[in-house]
Amino acid sequence: MGMLDRYKKKGGFYQLLQLLETSPSAKREQFLSLIAGESPVWEEALRKRILTIARVYSWDGQYLVEIFSRVQPMTLAYALHGSPPEQIEQLLNCLPPISKRKITDLMAETNPSAAEKGTCVSKMLSEVRGFVSQGIIRLEKVDPELHIPENIEEILNSSVHAVPTYETEAMKKDGKPNIVGESVEGSSSQEVEFLKRKMNQLASEVNALKHENSVLKDKLSQIKKIA
Structure with missing residues (x-):
């Protein structure tokens, strides 16, 4: 069982982020190195959201x-x-x-x-x-870069599994990527990165709309009480 397995459920990313933020810098880097060994995607997402x-x-x-x-x-x-x-x-x-x-x-x-x-x-x-x-x-x-989408675990887990699929399709029988395979792998990584950014953007927009909806509901409730 990997270190990340217990944090891949909903809310796990935030728990792991808090653990990193409350750890001394040397210990934090050790944790991040272990995480990078299991999933560079998770390590990158965590590192850029650490609050200082x-x-x-x-x-x-x-x-x-x-x-x-x-x-x-x-x-x-x-x-x-x-x-x-x-x-x-x-x-x-x-x-x-x-x-x-x-x-x-x-x-x-x-x-x-x-x-x-x-x-x-x-x-x-x-x-x-x-x-x-x-x-x-x-x-x-x-600070939009620090924002954590509600479904970030799902986004990251999807990203983790997306790249190996392309790599497998691009491999030769001898296990080495051919010229076409190398091109596919590079483009697929770019696509995954683009989709990840797009999903983060959409998640942020959804959260903003939820908040606005809540504010409007409160205002409507107040108007009804006055009326």
């Missing part, structure tokens, strides 16, 4: 304020501690002046160790994941 604090800090201020206003001030102060002053200034500009002053005062009054800062960074990332699950942060709008 640098990635969060790169988001627009309208989304950062949703995060910064919800995490504990001390957690944010510890996580930002040691960052370049210009970066801190830029990041905290999304907050109201009073909230911004509270964070800067906490940063001036404290001197967290590297371990304490690391703990607060991890806590912030876990909270961001929670905000994503609650719909407070919608990755399809904030």
Whole structure:
């Protein structure tokens, strides 16, 4: 039984992603190497969706304020501690002046160790994941590359099985691909990649429509109550 087998069911991708995000960097790379040995498709999909604090800090201020206003001030102060002053200034500009002053005062009054800062960074990332699950942060709008389609396990498993089929058809009797086979293999990989991107796009659009439908239902319910 491979390492990935237990994660190929619905929700498994997210569980594995959380495991990677909460692991130390060295351990994370070990996990990713093992995953790559079983499925390069899964390894690539996971690697590009790993949430880092640098990635969060790169988001627009309208989304950062949703995060910064919800995490504990001390957690944010510890996580930002040691960052370049210009970066801190830029990041905290999304907050109201009073909230911004509270964070800067906490940063001036404290001197967290590297371990304490690391703990607060991890806590912030876990909270961001929670905000994503609650719909407070919608990755399809904030950072589309990090968005996880609902059926991502199905998409990845289909991609895993698609390429060997073409390779088998393109093989000679002696087990070596001929010139035509090499061409077919290359084009099939491109087709699989194209279809994968298309399915991710469609899944994102479906999720956006579901959200809009939910908002419209709430508005209609409110109108009916008023009427």
